[in-house]
Amino acid sequence: MDIQHQEAKRGGAFFIERDGQRIAEITYQWQDTHKIVADHTWVDDSLRGQGIARQLLDVLVEFAREKQLKIVPVCSYVEVMFRREPSLADVAA
Template sequence: MAYTIQHQEAASRGAFHIHQDGKEVGEMTYSRTNPSLVVVDHTYVDPSLRGHGIAQQLQDALVAWARETNNKVIPVCSYVKVQFDRDPKIRDVLA
């Protein structure tokens, strides 16, 4: 199932969010170190929805956003680090 992903950034912090029935069920957060570099530090998916591809959809949104905005990514979050290790097609956004 595809979810609507919202992105927001304020000051040096940002996040991608997924909501279902008005409740946040997934989040991927980052902090900005400079105008073109972000550190992805956390991914959360509601326990009842784990295994449904929500974290992958959040990461896909992050990668698409990084490409569109010429941002580079440093993955600190363990989930994101593993995904970058597994998928060479997304490594173009790595710092």
């Protein structure tokens, strides 16, 4: 699935669309120049159980690594994944 990125002045989203409709997304807001807040993850019921949320998180993490950012996990999914997965520690705020 093609994951797209939309940036705005205060934040952005990585998302998947089907027929012009978003069917999955992970959103973030800029906290400052070195931190982003992962504030929302959503996957349509038709995609549940396919690892889509993790794919979105992985893209967000790669974005943070490329930009040398830390991620503040406000979204419950991101918070749980940061606690479970040691490989994400380098981007955790």
